[in-house]
Amino acid sequence: MINVTMQALGEEPSAIRELFAYGLARKAEIGEDRVFDFSIGNPSVPAPPAVSAAIAEAAAIPPQQVHAYTPASGTDSARTAIADNLNRRFGQEYTADNLYLTCGAAASLSISLKALIEPDDEVIVISPFFPEYRVWVEMHGARLVEVPARASDFQIDVPALKEVLNEHTKAVIINTPNNPVGVVYSEQVLRDLARVLADASTAYGRPVFLISDEPYRELAYGGITVPWVPSIYPNTLVCYSWSKSLSLPGERIGYILVPDAVDSSRQVYAAVCGAGRALGFVCAPALFQRVIAQCVGEPADIESYDRNRALLSGILDELGFEYIRPDGAFYLWVKALEPDENAFAERAKKHELLLVPSDSFGVHGWVRLGYCVSEKVIAGSADAFRVLRAEYR
């Protein structure tokens, strides 16, 4: 009678959302200080003062100049500011015509996939992976193909990925810095990936697109460089969002970059415009297009997250937890102390530690800790981790 697939998607329980809701209730019950909620990726760092200043400024000028429809692809001023910023940082020559503003990274990915996918296509993801990838890939009619990350360091397992490439492969989605693992893909691994994708494009006579999902691009620590993917593999679409770098997750503002070097670049860009239209996006929020035009160069406050990373790593190191040392994003990927990650997370919950079981990301045996929380939460969690660890000795 209605679309049962959509109903099921709407009713599907989400471990992350449920854990977050449990955390809110539990904090109300026993106090904020006593619940150690590592469940979600809502930035703890506030948006920079320049953002609030740009909003206040917009509130003071004639409303018609701020709130009118913009072109579907975004205002020239915002797109030009973004292109200039990318050109400065990555030595490129992008223009406004390479950019399409979106309502955040989810929209960027959904629109990009819709623009590319044809019947019988396959899209490859690296597991563990952000669970909505499956929803969007399948929604737009392709099959999702999972390639497990390299066991040793959670970089891309390029030889394994090469094995699943075939004449149906339309695209590969990568996410670097990575949610949920925190790894930053190395230049070497990206070069290896580029070679096998280029070879496959030649062998099967049709281009394999790389979709680089980069909401965490600015969150990298210890001086590590996050390689600019389109410089390594030209046939790359970049999907970006300011949710994390400017702490604006609720405002839904991001972009799709379609460089000129992408195969049939102008046709792909037109398909992006068509997909945005077909899905019901009219334009990205106008006020935040204005904010971005002014604040695109604002640095992200990575020091706070870096301190959290050091503090939490120190606690886990001391207690002998096994985890992937993160170079970016704000997640720690920790080995569960028993094979069943859900049983482990349930036991952690008894000590008020809220950790996301790895089956949410398509793999078993791990938990994800989001350290975009206050230092107080991390410091306060040390005893709980100690007791949890002791239970497994």
Next chain:
Amino acid sequence: MINVTMQALGEEPSAIRELFAYGLARKAEIGEDRVFDFSIGNPSVPAPPAVSAAIAEAAAIPPQQVHAYTPASGTDSARTAIADNLNRRFGQEYTADNLYLTCGAAASLSISLKALIEPDDEVIVISPFFPEYRVWVEMHGARLVEVPARASDFQIDVPALKEVLNEHTKAVIINTPNNPVGVVYSEQVLRDLARVLADASTAYGRPVFLISDEPYRELAYGGITVPWVPSIYPNTLVCYSWSKSLSLPGERIGYILVPDAVDSSRQVYAAVCGAGRALGFVCAPALFQRVIAQCVGEPADIESYDRNRALLSGILDELGFEYIRPDGAFYLWVKALEPDENAFAERAKKHELLLVPSDSFGVHGWVRLGYCVSEKVIAGSADAFRVLRAEYR
């Protein structure tokens, strides 16, 4: 190689957009005062001062309280404020649970259709109709069925609509006050419609949903009442936007209302949530959810549009143009002075009158004038209309 349907949609020329772009260029060439641009529906009335005040207030409080992710369905405070407002105005008992906030009416419609449509479904629209209806209906896999409006007054032709109802009919989309015609559907015609939809639901053993697209609800003139559709046909979803009533078209903020009286209401609501997720909407823009929670009761400035309506009608009356006397929205539907509406619009353009030919809305022989412009533009256009009229005598 890419999705050619999306590419074609992205490359499709739009008469409205092209006319608008032509208008901008022409104004730069010969001066703002000498081009009479009736092409688009961008409100000329500014957002009310309460909106700017709410934005300024938000800029002054801690950013994390403003810009964080909201629940996918919207904040409780915004949804409760909207429910209270509807309850007061229409004597209902809605709660936050009946409301799902969206990125504007386009998103409301795309999501509602995705939630309802199954393979082999049909969706009925009344022609002339907003051209994106076809895009969304077909995108989500249904057939669009057009039923011409009643020739005399452009109300719904209920007997004609009854003829096309069948076991595949999933929904009927209505838009009142109407774009492009400006008509407000009468209570009588809606009651007639409700009866045939209820009969068809019984006859074919499955409910026919009514989707009431209402971005112009508050823009009605001369004391006319816009009937509350769910009170007349219980199986109604309302798709709303503040683009016109609060002059916020670029900010993308609206809602879907799923009343409890809708068939399988909670399942439909879940499917709406699932469809929003699948299409790539995460939440409506958080800052504007806050603005709406504070400003939902702000009256629209209908006096300005009403003055424009009187002024433009007076000019057309004096010159003997035939048109549909509009009760709502901000459009005038004028009979072209020759059978080919494109030839007529081209001739008008020679006199700097920018009118949208009716084939953009699926019918022939008319043009649409958007009177959401300054009074000066309307007053200045009188001579041009006079010369145009004289050419056809």
